Amino acid sequence: MKALMHRHRELCERAVDPLEIAAGLEAHGVTDRTAARFRHRDVFSLAEEMYARVPRGDDTPPRPAPTALPRPRPDRALLTLLPGALCGAALTGLRLTEGRTRLLVAVAGVLTVTLALRLVLGKGPLGPRRGTRPGRRRTALWTGWLLAYAALGDGLLRAAVAGGPDGWPTGTPDGPWPFAPAPLLTLTLACAPATWCAHLLTARARRRLDASRGLEEFTASVQPLLLGVFTLFLGALGALTALCAAALDEPPAYAPVLTLGALLFLARLLTVHGFPHVPAVVLAATGTAEVLAPATVLAGRLPGCGALSVPVETLTTAGGPASVPALLCAAAGLPLLVHAVRTLTRASAHARTAHPC
Structure with missing residues (x-):
């Protein structure tokens, strides 16, 4: 002792x-x-x-008052809207331009949205707490990669199965390499509800930490809170999926958007609370698997390598190109959810050092 x-x-x-x-x-x-x-x-x-x-004198710090529900900072709340706003502006520019001008708009849109996401996921309300171990940068990197696949991956896979692609992306859904703007817009707009849900979890968990009389009591009270916040985010994401699909006149892609959104939300929750390693590994594995999907289809064209493309082509034929990322994200998200329930229900995950939302 x-x-x-x-x-x-x-x-x-x-x-x-x-x-x-x-x-x-x-x-x-x-x-x-x-x-x-x-x-x-x-x-x-x-x-x-x-x-x-521990010997304590008169200078022993008093027990703090129960933590009041902190108010979100207005600047951070507005910051979460920036990626979605810039993405919407870029998509509007793509629809209104052609040729070289469209290319310039696309490049500018990619750069501005990337910088906005980097700001939100790096030092913004969805950024990691100070002193977090290495791994947070890899999490942000793979987040960007998965978002890029959501916009271009299904089109590449569809074109590859059909014998293409016959050209580079043109920024349109009917090009030789089809572009899907609705999932990208949905997921960038989802930064706002993700931040609000993360803030709600942090504030409520700290309040219950103040009221708890033991670790087991705290864990039992936070588990339904965590699952409720996760469900709340999925509901908001589903609504955004429907709204963005209607605004862009596209069919809503619920399965790939909800599974990817859930995966990214869990990864950010763990990273925000100081546990970036497992999310980084899971996102890296998911991103690598998504890259391998069209790669195996293209590799199957080589002599003697036709068997490589059979699994992906079979799945794509049965459920469409969107079934591949949906299946991969679901397979990665379920273990990450179990890990989050075990990790984020510990008292140590809700220390007072986390930055305010």
């Missing part, structure tokens, strides 16, 4: 209650099994003894 107290002396001295020590121990990998070695039933019981052993 003395060694444990010495190792976590700073944590014990600044803690205002045992739950804060328990959250810190949990963040450092101390489990109930570790607590059992010190003859305690769980981490919270161990934290209570550590809190009681």
Whole structure:
């Protein structure tokens, strides 16, 4: 016990209650099994003894008042609308221009939307907390790649199965390499509800952390909150999918947009709370698999390699090109959801160091 107290002396001295020590121990990998070695039933019981052993004088910090629901900062709220607004402006420009002017509009749109997403996902409200381990940059990189596939991947796969593509993307749905603007617009606009849902989760979880009397009680109260916020985001994303498809006169692609949106939302939640490694690996695996889908179709044209294209061509013929990313994102999103439920329901995931939304 003395060694444990010495190792976590700073944590014990600044803690205002045992739950804060328990959250810190949990963040450092101390489990109930570790607590059992010190003859305690769980981490919270161990934290209570550590809190009681620390000598406290008159300068002991008072227990903080229950955390009020923080108000979202107006500048950050407006920032979340920037990617969708720029994407909408770029898509409008593509529809109103032709030839070389359309190419310039496309390049400008890609650059501005990329910079806006980088700002939101890097230092904005969906950015990682300070001191986050390496991995957050890879998460943002693969997020951009998956968004690019949502706009161009299905068209490439459809053209590849049909024997193409016969040219480069022209920014239109009926070109030799078809372009799908509705999913891209939907997902960029979804930055706003994603931010609001993440803010709601953080604020409510901190309030329940203040009211909890143990780690198990906190976990039990946050699990339905997390699942409710996730469901709320999916509902908002479904509404955006329908609205954007109607505005652009396209059929709504619910399956690929909802699965990709859910995957990206879970990845951002984990990254925002300081756990970027698993999301980075999952997004990288999903992005790589999406690249391999049209690559195997093209490789199947080589002599003796026809079998390579059979799985993707069969799936595309049965469910359309959108079934490939939908299946891949669903297969990646379900394990990530399980990981998020296990990780984001811990008290250590909701430390007060996270930046405000």
